[in-house]
Amino acid sequence: MAQGLRAAIDFLLYEWLQAQTLCSRARYADHTRETFDAVLDTCERIARDKYAPFNRLVDTEEPRFDGERVILPAATHEAWKAYAASGMLSAAQDYAVGGMQLPYTVEAAGNAFFAAASVSIGAGMLTVGNANLLMAHGTEAQQRAFALPEFAGRFSGTMCLSEPQAGSSLSDIATRAVPDGEGYEADPLGPRYRLRGNKMWISAGEHELTENIVHLVLAKIPGPDGRLPPGVKGISLFIVPKKLVTPDGQLCGQRNDVALAGLNHKCGWRGTTNTLLNFGEGRYPVSAPGLGAGLDGQGAGAIGYRVGEPGQGLRYMFHMMNEARIGVGMAATMLGMAGYLASLDYARTRLQGRPLGPHGKDPAQPPVRIIEHADVKRMLLAQKAYCEGALALELYCARLVDEQRTGEAATADDARLLLEVLTPIAKSWPSEWCLEANSLAIQVHGGYGYTRDFPVEQYWRDNRLNMIHEGTHGIQALDLLGRKVLMEDGRGTRLLGERIAATAERARAVPALAAHAEALAAAWDAVLAATRAAWADGDPVAALANAVPYMQAFGHTVLAWIWLDVALAAAARDGAAHAGRLQACRYFFHYELPKIEAWLRVVRTRDRTCADMAEEAF
């Protein structure tokens, strides 16, 4: 399996995205394609040796709480150790803090191997995102005490947004953060607060993989009247470590009042703990001698250190959430790839049936391998088109991150804005279509596909979470149609349109791709027309009533663009693999892109069928 994945990544990274050209940038000047390859080799090897063999094990041996500790399989501990030892946790960091100064594009490509091998053993996504946020918005002291131990793999990180009564609706969070007495602002680790509240859906919220867990927690600081400020503008961000630390990131021997209230038992992604955490319920009262004056008594809350300014918490957190959304998109993509490659292997060896046609169906002839049946080919080609297309999109987005970080001012700003528009697609599209790919992988296996003797049903279960966590499909769709396509007077949409037009222009010159170029241009025009029609009178209720079908059409159009661009790179080269990419592109244009009309139709007509449905009529 890993072979097919590596070949796909190598092609996209070097032949399509020309990632090696990043080495001409000052930040990456020490790198070459060889050093990039060495990183990919290491990731591939660790994923093969420490992740893949245990993917089923972590599904069947779910995390459990023994009353004191959360028990994970030994394999998960070994995998984490190997991952931390690889240096991938600080792959993108400066040499000065022990990092590799790798482009994010290469980091994302390397991490893909772990997601394909065992998404739920988990790699460093949340820990790295957490530490990155502190590098961007924390004080130097916070970075030293929390981020650096995370990059070293001694600590791990979480993001604590949702609450049981407030999933997607962050304005309703009720976790309270109260200044921790007089002089609370003088704590070397940042303004010190006491937090009380409950956080739901916290991945990796409790475990023994690391010395400590750094929770980044959204909470509200009550006003003078004791009431929490309404809305998202009242949200602040806090570092709440599981165990209290000294300013140089050593444990100071005292547990913070963060208590596991429950493990969520999921249909997939079962190797990762998913928790309900109680902050400040009093189970681990913090008297904290030596932590500073002004503690207002035992059990008065979990200690948290404010990051940045009050009321800016959501903005800081989005720094982490955008990376997390690309990470989720990549995870969904890799689950799809894993299923695709497993079903391809199966189809190449499983004997069954005979081809149709004049000499087929003769029972005296031996059965053929099922890859010779047209419908099996269709299911494999659909998977290839979904998953390799999604992989290209995720790497393209990663490349934009590098552009934003190291490009000239104007191109960096374009990259930032384009990334804003593409992020909802990078999150939502693979979570929908690579899940569909997993269903097709099951289907290729026939009855074997739904048994636990083959890996594909687990990929499918694991992948079902991706349309929900880190922002549901519905949330992504509101973000896209309600915010991203409009922002900066639609400049992001125009930027995307320019890139689409440029790809179409190049493709018009290639006879095999010219018809696709026309189809892409027409599809983009249809998306723009639907966007305008949806917002015709500026009423968000009417505009957003069909935001999800809009996002589906937008996503399919983006993927058609990505595939056509990939096909341009493939068309210039010889060999079966390149021919396969051209065929996958053709599949996408013939079988998939025409679906957008049905989705856009309801957007364009501002169809009210769903919105008008009376509750009592269900």
Added chain:
Amino acid sequence: MAQGLRAAIDFLLYEWLQAQTLCSRARYADHTRETFDAVLDTCERIARDKYAPFNRLVDTEEPRFDGERVILPAATHEAWKAYAASGMLSAAQDYAVGGMQLPYTVEAAGNAFFAAASVSIGAGMLTVGNANLLMAHGTEAQQRAFALPEFAGRFSGTMCLSEPQAGSSLSDIATRAVPDGEGYEADPLGPRYRLRGNKMWISAGEHELTENIVHLVLAKIPGPDGRLPPGVKGISLFIVPKKLVTPDGQLCGQRNDVALAGLNHKCGWRGTTNTLLNFGEGRYPVSAPGLGAGLDGQGAGAIGYRVGEPGQGLRYMFHMMNEARIGVGMAATMLGMAGYLASLDYARTRLQGRPLGPHGKDPAQPPVRIIEHADVKRMLLAQKAYCEGALALELYCARLVDEQRTGEAATADDARLLLEVLTPIAKSWPSEWCLEANSLAIQVHGGYGYTRDFPVEQYWRDNRLNMIHEGTHGIQALDLLGRKVLMEDGRGTRLLGERIAATAERARAVPALAAHAEALAAAWDAVLAATRAAWADGDPVAALANAVPYMQAFGHTVLAWIWLDVALAAAARDGAAHAGRLQACRYFFHYELPKIEAWLRVVRTRDRTCADMAEEAF
């Protein structure tokens, strides 16, 4: 939940299909709507008391083999007892054999409650289908010894088609049946054979729910050269009981040589054992004193009694498989309904977020129930359209079975042929779209949806089997485009077209439905045009290359017709529930039917993209 299901069934059964008019037929003359209702009441009650409470239990406590017996939860035994006691196993049978002489339409409606409550505890589908087959093709002695104990719930039944090396490809089965010595034809239970072979994917293949298990087994009788005849024409059908019986259906104290070789561990439908069975491996050698002369030695095979003529096995089995396919379609539908009703309940109580619009999004306002959000309404209405539409289709097919059995000769023959055309849709459509409904039910729940604290993720896992068992999507599609739409010179297709046209004609007179009528007529024309284009030169390779997209378009068109016909019944009535049906119909025409163009396009153009994909290019 059951309330919403009962209301849907009552409307479709009595107001749409006018099932009460069946009481004017001689066979059902003793029945009235009241006796039908009493059956539905009983089913609803048993399903509520004995099935629904244990649906999660049977998922977590999978069947296990203790070396001698397969252990199932006590709840499964209780549920089977209650089901058998209800009389539903012989619901459709003659009074003379203890049956209720119920229409199949009512039987199917009654069984729907069990599938919705716990599909994997299982009701009587296979047992009844097995016994029905014997009533149609077995001898009177076989009926007495095997079918009647099945109707009484003392025995249960299986269908044994697939083998490990031959799933969908029945022509390759290798189970051998050899005449059991001189005088083998004189056995009172039918010509006696010895069988050897392995059968895979046998549902309810081993358990202790009943005294005995009646396996109906496809096998081949070797020719004079000792070789098995090639192809499906060499297949015969045998009754192979787990335990040998006397001619009056009593156990004679000897086990037959049918051995459990393994339990399949599935991602869903886990309450039902699914087995690999070895016939005649010698684990339970049958010396069988008193069973007749001519036994050719211990361990020489499992004893089986031939049903009907040699070489006709597949034809007889299809008698059972068509019912099984409607049964699978109904099971898929009910899993969808269960998820729909669960997510509707959730959406009515869960508070989160605020509506869009000028007065919405104000954080000072309290959160609303999520059913007030347009996208949640969309997900609920899509589920309603998929599941209530599928339910209508399944009941319509059941109604055709009754017409075939009790109608005048000409209408009975029309019903038979129409059923042939609709069966692939009745099997495939709900297995695809009610699975999609289950995914939407998860989505409505947000993160809670993928936890095992809510029932929806199990419905989704259970439903994933339905696109595979009893004939995969690919097999159904070949059956539809390769056989059913062509059979009897296309008369079945014309019959369907006439019914579609009649519905459209009536709908043209109803202002709210007139536009749908035009859309339906156009869709059917497009399906016919694609059918002709696919078969333009009679080459099956070209015609069938896109058989699955064809079936998807055909299925959506059939469902649009069903919805329009249902809407005609709803439009004539007042009240919220009827308004809801009209809205679901509208949803189907606005959001779903337009999808057919993308599917038909590749059929019409005989697109070769998938068929031409070279294996090495994947």
